[in-house]
Amino acid sequence: MKARTVALVCVAAVVTTLPAGRSRAQEQLPTFRSMANAVAVDVSVRDNKRKSVTGLRAGDFEIYDNGVKQDVAEVSYGRLPIDVTVALDISFSVTGILLERLRSGVVTLMRDLGREDRLRLMLFNSRVARVVDFTTDEKKVEAAIKGAIAGGGTGLFDSISVALVSTAPRDRRQLVVVFTDGNDSTSTTQPATLTNVALRTRAAVAMVLPGNGPIVVTGSTSAQQVFTSLKMSLTPQPYDGFFQSLASATGGSVVRTNASSDLNAVFKQILEEFRSAYVLLYDVKGVERGYHELEVKVKRDGVNVTARRGYWN
Amino acid sequence: MIARGPLLAGLTIASAVAVLAGQEPPQQTFRAGTDVVMVDVSVRDGRQIVTGLTAADFVLTDNGVRQQIENVEATSVPIDVTLVVDVSGNPGMAWRTRANASAIEASVQREVSQVAAILRPVDRLRLVTIDRYIRQVWPFLPVNALPPVRGLEMDGLAATYDALAAVLLHPVAPARRHVVIARTKGVDTISAVRSGALGAIAQRSDARFHLVLMEEALTTDEEARRWQCVQLGQCWPTVRSWIPHKTLMIDSGEFHKITTDGFLIKAGVEATGGAWHQAAGLSVPSLTGTFKATFDDFRSSYMLRYTPQGVARGGWHTIKVTVPERRSLEVNARRGYGVEEVIPPAPAPVPAPNARLRALPEFIAAFERGALGQVQDSLRRHAAPLLLLKDFEEEGNPWPGSPRLEAAFVLALCEPLVYSTRSADRDGALAFLNRYWPLVRHPLDPDDFEAEWAYAALTMLQGVIRPAMTEPFIERVRERFPNDPRFLLLRAINSEQRSLPGTRLTIYEAPGAPRPEIAEVVRQQYLEAIQFPAIAAEARIRLSWMLYRAGHPEEARSQLMQAGASPLPDVELRYLQQLFLGHVMAATGDQDQSIAAYRAAAAILPAAQSPRVGLMNALLLRGERAEAESLAEFIQTTRAQSQDPWWTYWQGQYRMHPQAMQRLLEMAK
Numbered sequence: 001m002k003a004r005t006v007a008l009v010c011v012a013a014v015v016t017t018l019p020a021g022r023s024r025a026q027e028q029l030p031t032f033r034s035m036a037n038a039v040a041v042d043v044s045v046r047d048n049k050r051k052s053v054t055g056l057r058a059g060d061f062e063i064y065d066n067g068v069k070q071d072v073a074e075v076s077y078g079r080l081p082i083d084v085t086v087a088l089d090i091s092f093s094v095t096g097i098l099l100e101r102l103r104s105g106v107v108t109l110m111r112d113l114g115r116e117d118r119l120r121l122m123l124f125n126s127r128v129a130r131v132v133d134f135t136t137d138e139k140k141v142e143a144a145i146k147g148a149i150a151g152g153g154t155g156l157f158d159s160i161s162v163a164l165v166s167t168a169p170r171d172r173r174q175l176v177v178v179f180t181d182g183n184d185s186t187s188t189t190q191p192a193t194l195t196n197v198a199l200r201t202r203a204a205v206a207m208v209l210p211g212n213g214p215i216v217v218t219g220s221t222s223a224q225q226v227f228t229s230l231k232m233s234l235t236p237q238p239y240d241g242f243f244q245s246l247a248s249a250t251g252g253s254v255v256r257t258n259a260s261s262d263l264n265a266v267f268k269q270i271l272e273e274f275r276s277a278y279v280l281l282y283d284v285k286g287v288e289r290g291y292h293e294l295e296v297k298v299k300r301d302g303v304n305v306t307a308r309r310g311y312w313n
Numbered sequence: 314m315i316a317r318g319p320l321l322a323g324l325t326i327a328s329a330v331a332v333l334a335g336q337e338p339p340q341q342t343f344r345a346g347t348d349v350v351m352v353d354v355s356v357r358d359g360r361q362i363v364t365g366l367t368a369a370d371f372v373l374t375d376n377g378v379r380q381q382i383e384n385v386e387a388t389s390v391p392i393d394v395t396l397v398v399d400v401s402g403n404p405g406m407a408w409r410t411r412a413n414a415s416a417i418e419a420s421v422q423r424e425v426s427q428v429a430a431i432l433r434p435v436d437r438l439r440l441v442t443i444d445r446y447i448r449q450v451w452p453f454l455p456v457n458a459l460p461p462v463r464g465l466e467m468d469g470l471a472a473t474y475d476a477l478a479a480v481l482l483h484p485v486a487p488a489r490r491h492v493v494i495a496r497t498k499g500v501d502t503i504s505a506v507r508s509g510a511l512g513a514i515a516q517r518s519d520a521r522f523h524l525v526l527m528e529e530a531l532t533t534d535e536e537a538r539r540w541q542c543v544q545l546g547q548c549w550p551t552v553r554s555w556i557p558h559k560t561l562m563i564d565s566g567e568f569h570k571i572t573t574d575g576f577l578i579k580a581g582v583e584a585t586g587g588a589w590h591q592a593a594g595l596s597v598p599s600l601t602g603t604f605k606a607t608f609d610d611f612r613s614s615y616m617l618r619y620t621p622q623g624v625a626r627g628g629w630h631t632i633k634v635t636v637p638e639r640r641s642l643e644v645n646a647r648r649g650y651g652v653e654e655v656i657p658p659a660p661a662p663v664p665a666p667n668a669r670l671r672a673l674p675e676f677i678a679a680f681e682r683g684a685l686g687q688v689q690d691s692l693r694r695h696a697a698p699l700l701l702l703k704d705f706e707e708e709g710n711p712w713p714g715s716p717r718l719e720a721a722f723v724l725a726l727c728e729p730l731v732y733s734t735r736s737a738d739r740d741g742a743l744a745f746l747n748r749y750w751p752l753v754r755h756p757l758d759p760d761d762f763e764a765e766w767a768y769a770a771l772t773m774l775q776g777v778i779r780p781a782m783t784e785p786f787i788e789r790v791r792e793r794f795p796n797d798p799r800f801l802l803l804r805a806i807n808s809e810q811r812s813l814p815g816t817r818l819t820i821y822e823a824p825g826a827p828r829p830e831i832a833e834v835v836r837q838q839y840l841e842a843i844q845f846p847a848i849a850a851e852a853r854i855r856l857s858w859m860l861y862r863a864g865h866p867e868e869a870r871s872q873l874m875q876a877g878a879s880p881l882p883d884v885e886l887r888y889l890q891q892l893f894l895g896h897v898m899a900a901t902g903d904q905d906q907s908i909a910a911y912r913a914a915a916a917i918l919p920a921a922q923s924p925r926v927g928l929m930n931a932l933l934l935r936g937e938r939a940e941a942e943s944l945a946e947f948i949q950t951t952r953a954q955s956q957d958p959w960w961t962y963w964q965g966q967y968r969m970h971p972q973a974m975q976r977l978l979e980m981a982k
Contacts, residue, residue, distance in 0.1 A: 122949060126960045127922055130949035153960055158926045165933055165945040186960040188892070188923040193899075193930050200933055 037284045038073075039065070042173065042204060042251050043296050044277040044306040052276035053303050061280055064295040070282040077278050081116035083134055083172045084109070084271070085163050085203070088145070089180035091125040091154040102179060103145040105263030109177075110138045112271055118172075121145070124159035125152035126186040130166075156180050157187035157194050160246075164201040174203035175252075175274045177267065182209045182239060191242045195249060199291070200312045204252040206270045207243045208263075251277075251308035289313050350375070350621060353490060353521060353586060354634050354646040355614040362613045363642055371617060374633045378623040386616045390490050391435040392608075393453050395480050395520070396428060396600070397495035399443040399527065401471035401502075414467060422462040427601040429456040431608050437489075443497060445469035447476040471559075473497050474504035474511045477578075481518035490616075491520040492607060493587075496600045498527045499562030499575065508560065508574035515581025517651045522587040523607055524578070525598050526563055563591070586647035610645070627652050669694065673704045677711045680722050685974060688725050698729045699741045706745065717981035720753050720766050724773060724974065731777050743782065746770065750789070759793045762980050767794070769973035771803050776967025780810040798845035799966075802852055805838035806965035809859055832863050850876045850883075854890050858962075861893065866900040873897060885958040885968060888917045888924075892959060895927050907931055920953035923960075 041063065045053040058072040086106055090099070110119050118134040121141050131144040156178075163176045189197075198205065247254045253273065255266055280296070296307040352373070356363040368382040398421050421440075429438055437453040444466050451460055477495055485491040506514075515522050562575035569591065571579060579589045587607075590598035617634070624630065634646040664675045666684065670691035680688050692698055705726060710719040723745075730742030753766050767790040774783040787804050794800055812831040836859065842852035853876035860869040873894050881887045891914035898907035908931050914924035925948050933941035961968060 126957065128949055155922070155960075158922070161926060161930055162945050162948050165929055165941050166949065167942045167946065185963075186923075186957075188896070188927050188959060189930055190896075193934070196934055197930055200938075 039282055039284050039292075039311070041280045041282075041294060041296065041307055042274075042277045043280055044251070044273060045298055046304050046306075048302055048304075050304075052273075053298075053300070054276075056278060056298065056300075058280075060299050061278075062297040062299065063280060063282055064297075065282075065284055065292050066287040067293070067295075068286040070284060072280050072282050074281040075278055076281075078275055080279055081114065081118075081172045082271075082275065083118050083120065083168055083174050084113065085120045085122060085166070085174070085176045087122040087124060087128075087159055087163050087176060087178045087180075088148070089125070089154060089156065089178075090123050090148045090150045091152055091181075091183075091185075099145070099148065099150060101263045103142060105179075105267045106145060107138060107142050108264040109267040109271060110136075110141055112268055114275075122159065122163055123148055124155060125150075126155045127152070128155060128159040128162050153186040154180070154184050155186045155188075156182075156184040157189040157191065159187075160205065161189045161194055161197050164197055164203055164205070168202065173274075173279070175206065175271075176203045177206045177208065177270055179208045182207075182243065184239070191239065191246075195242075195246060198246055198250050199310060203250065204274060204308070205247055205250045206252045206274070207247055207254045208266055208270070209243065209254060209256055210258070249309050251306060284313075350619055350630075350650065352617045352619075352632060352634065352646055353611070353614050354617055354644060355586075355610040356636060357643045357645070358639075358641065359643075362609065363639075364613055366615060366636065368617070370636050370638060371615075372635050372637050373617060373619060375619075375621050375630050376624045377631070380619040380622060382617050382619050384618040386618075390616055391437070392432070392611055393437050393439065393485070393489050393491045394428065394432065394604070395439045395441060395453075395483070395491065395493045396425065396604075397441045397443060397476060397480055397493065397497070398424070398600070399471065399473060399495075399497035400465055400467035401444045401469055401473070401498075401500075414465065417467060418462050418465055421465065424600050425459065425462060428604050429459055431605060432456045441476065441480055442466070443471060443473050443476040445472060445503065447472055447479055470502040471498070471500050472504050473499070473501040474506040474508060476504075477524075478506045478511050478514050481514050481520055481522060483520075485519040490611065492523070492611060493518075493520045494523045494525065494600060494604050494607065496525040496527060497562075500559050501561075502559045508562075508577045512577040512579075512581030515578070516584040516649070518585060520585060520587075521607075521611075521647070522582050522585040523590060523603055524582050524587070525590040525600055525603050526569070526592075532565070532569075584648045586645055671695070673701050673708070676701065676726075677722070680725065681712070681718070683978065685725065685978065689728065692725065692729045693732075695729065698726070698733070699738050702726050702730060702741060702745055715981060716752075717762060717977075720749075720762075721769075721974065721977045721981050723749055724766070724769055724977070728773055731774060739777075739779075739782075746786075750786075754793070762977075764794050764797060765973065765977050765980060768797075768799055769970065769977050771800070772966045772968075772970040772973050775803060775807060775810075776961075776964040776970065778810055778963055778965075780807045783807055798842065798848045801838070801842045801845065802848045803966050805835060805842050805852065806855065808838055809835045809855065810963065810965065812859075829863075832859060835859055850879070850881055850890075851886055854886060854893065857897070858893055861897055861900065866897045869897045870894070870901065884917060888914050888921065888958055889962070891917060892924050892927065895924065895931070899927075899931060904931060904935055908935070918957070920951065921957040921959070922948060923957050 043061070045056060047053055054077065056075065056077075058075045061072050061075070063070045063072055086109070088102055088106070106119075106121070113119060113136070115136075118136055119132075119141060120130065120134045121132040121144055122128060122130050123144075131148075132140050135141065160176070160178055163178075168174050243254050246252075253270065255270060257263065257266055284292070291310055291312055293310045294307060296305050298305050354371070356366060366385070368385045371382055371385070373380050373382055400417060400421070421442075425438070425440060432438060434455065434457065437455055438459060439453045440450040440462070442448045442450060442465055446466060446469075448466060450462060450465070454460075477493075477497075480493055480495070483491070560574050561572050562578055563569040563571055571591075582589050590603050592598065621630070629649055629651050631649040632647060634644050636642050636644055664670055664679055664687075666687065668687075670676050670679055670687065676688055676691065679691075692701075695701065705723075710716060711722075712718045727742040727746055730738040733739055733742075750770075753763050755763050771783065771787060771790060774786060777783070784807055787800065787807055791800050791804065808831065812828060812835060836856065839852045839856035839859070843849045843856070845852075853872045857869040857872035857876070860866075860872065873890055876886075877890050877894075881890065891910045895907050895910035895914060898904075898910055908928060911924045911928035911931060915921065915928060918924075925944055929941045929944040929948065932938075932944070958968065
């Protein structure tokens, strides 16, 4: 970015005016005042029972940009529309029943979206392909997943990178949900590069991965399958630490599942957590260009605050 | 031996394997496409061996029909000798005492040494012992490589008929002759094979079979038993608690008359052109004496070759060989051979060019038509390819006259199995390849077809990325073709595959970084490969990637620059060189060069995804967001489905497999 006057960098952008001809619901979207160096940050505030804490105002937050305290100009809660990009791993390892559960999970996720929210579907193995662009048409998404044929290697890092860099409207919050077995066999993007890409883009990344928790085997299954599940569960995934770090850097999350997990509930949980976040807007002052480390505090006891760790400007 | 189908003639018919392995053998010529019968003939004038005869001197009839003798050779054919020594039931003494193992071993050792001393360097010797178990003490070995005779199992019950049958059923290596010399007391106690079956097996065996009876041992045994029984009242051996039921080839009386069992076996022995050796007057046959006489015969015998004409192919063929101009000569040859009656299957309907093939005959028909792609595609989608392989193995070569075509077909059949996720499929295919591999070997010297077949097989196996599984095959081929650089590169890649953690392919950072000890081995192997211009560029590019993974981007860059110093005709190598350069330059902090390299790679293969993703990342990190977003849009919306060579990088030389199969098919034609 050359001029600080357009410094929206990788965080949710400022919307000064809305285009003409929008629906009534859209007209009710929050608007932020025009600011020279505006930065918007998603902040999730939860109590010890992971219940969202609502009713906070600008005065309840403290935000530090590279250690310099900033003035929070405006706060919005759960009102900005959301764009969800679902990236599904359809490599060799994701087949059959699992693919069917995924279809069901994504369709449920669509039903939980708000009227102004949209969903984009990307499928990947070695190749990444956007099969449905931002839409509210549930049938289109369902048909696309049904038609998916699993096979090939896994270009997980490449796919996340493409999803993050993809153009997205600046007046909407961005969430990328990645469902994968966590392996990568064909990416050209290195983890370090992917982290840098994530810090230069806006979306929060939520990873849905096979879990490390206790094994629950449902239905009839052979001893061989049980053993395989167990082995898979107990073997540390090579990129475990990286996924955690990527999610935290973007203000996202990592959710682990197992054979008995209800994927519908998992996707719902991710969406709810993302939706129930505050968007803080401030006009950045007193810091140089480059990487900005963020710290967000809430002036209340017993709450957990989650926000992206920083951004590039 | 793999069932040869129509060529399962036993005896001396040149098998498909011989044709396969020896298109242009230096010493013998085998006719391709038809059955060729080879008959050993020795000719004596009294005790004098007659030499110098030509094809015109012989008359040969096959089932009474005179045949055209195409070729007569003498002395040039190497011999495989199987010595069978009966060490059951205390061979040196009466059975009432325990055997003296070291004395018996020393005795066998002496005899083996005497036989070995007679053989030529090209000949080979195998030793088999008879006891409760049949034991091959060592397989066919050159005489200068024979290990000492040690650890024989002896003094047990006698599986004589089983042992002789097993020995006679041993397949004869193409272009060699097989002689079996067995010495036994002629007693059998526990065999599953009966005397009649043994005689029939002998008749159909490829070997010339000589049987030497140990009458003295039999007599000693019998006398001891009688003495014990009459004098001591102990009618069983003193250290045994029972006397097993037994059958005899010769009776245990004074004159050792041949029993009914013996006659059945003797007929089989003589049908091979061999002989039944019993004491005659004061002359007692010995193992070495018999061998010496046999070997003299062999060494100066003739090998007549002919293609049967005017006779039905299947069934028993009686052979008669004479030298009509000199009727006083004694002509000794085998008396016949059998050819399995084969009813040719109804021709399979020719499948449509794009049809999905299901049954083996359809695959065979399509392959014969040259539709390799259709065969491979259908095999990859076949529900039970292992059953197809088993059918194929049972039914034998569908192209008896084209064993090279069969060899190529074998690889096509095995491919979906070695890539299967089911271990039973993989194990089945590997076991089959192990059995089949020796059949492709040229019997004398490695030849071009064997090299191409081995290359096609190894490129197929390398793609599975199971380096431990592939390594023994590579080592075996390297021994046969030490100067072929392609196998050097295959070996280096295989070693690098070993540096990948487990079966999971992780590429970067800690999980993917090669372990230092493996990295050094890989590095040395690539450096060795770089010495050969034909493979130097690929070896350098692969070495550079290994160096990059190991955290040496500067060295990697140097190798990549050298690889690109000369024009690279292989488009995939050109692409990988630029793609890797993009990564390496980024790692050394040269963003501009990195972006230029990614652009170059994308220009070489416009539909490949990897350089565009690399370029997208690099541009975003340099702040050129608009072009990065435009690339992201292109990447996820392009419908081009061309393969990205990076995605199959770890499959090594599998990329060369299609060309290797095409070359193989050309050679098979």
